[in-house]
Amino acid sequence: GMLAAAAMAVTPIASALTVGFSQIGSESGWRTAETQSIKSAAQERNIDLKFSDAQQKQENQIKALRSFIAQGVDAIILAPVVETGWDQVLREAKRSKIPVFLVDRGVKVRDNSLYVTKIASDFVEEGRLAGAWLAAKTSGDCKIAELQGTVGSSAAIDRKKGFADVIDLFPRMSIIRSQSGDFTRSGGKKVMESFLKAEHGGKTICAVYSHNDDMALGAIQAIQEAGLQPSKDILIISIDGVPDIFKAMMEGQTNASIELKSDLGNPTFDAIKAYLAGDKLPKWIKTQGNLYLPDTAKEEYQRRSSM
């Protein structure tokens, strides 16, 4: 009767699922947004999310995974900092019958059945798109400084490859400097400063290709401090589409960004739910991005900062 109904109303609903999420860290604005998306999607779905921040270290991710396995979670979400070195711990998860879902980056494992699926964009395609834009912008004549992402990450390896695929088609385009800024703003600034020094204050650099927006934002600062105008004296293209890069575009400090969807929470939990319901999933659930230019930067900035 009434009493039972009242009791039910105050009894907390037991979580449907317990999911462990091993996140890389918070090196970029993009990653912070992704963490937010996964946390809030879990909350909306009443999923008990065990969150672990690895501070960019694979060993911390391996420890987190082992702890999720020991706790007997229903599923694991892994954003792998680097591509290799996962076979062992993923075998341990498999032995315990805990399915693993990769988000935003990929792994290289001998046995692909060690994970269920990867929810991520196509980094090679992003790199090609960046190269194609720059080739068109410079009529195929440009000396490029490249800011690479984290060494050994699929995002850095594939964005480098896709870009090189296109640049190699143009005899007057070449990468004259290339180094990792670890996907951070401070890393991008530091590496750009050294490029500028090595390249006569930047006079010999036509463009910067940055594997993410945060490093590009750091490079913009370095270029300004060297007395040059970013986006004019040196062209800049990067990847992610975070609010701050649209702001920089509005202010005429950068030329283009390739959007990377950071709201992976819903697609990831949809995949987990489908898998646990017995559905067969594709090995790669691709997220799509577009190339954005200054003409729509204001709109995009307003739209993103009101989200």
Ligand code: GYE
């Ligand atoms: O581009 C970068 C982040 O793995 C796709 O990692 C992700 C990349 C993203 O730190 O900003």
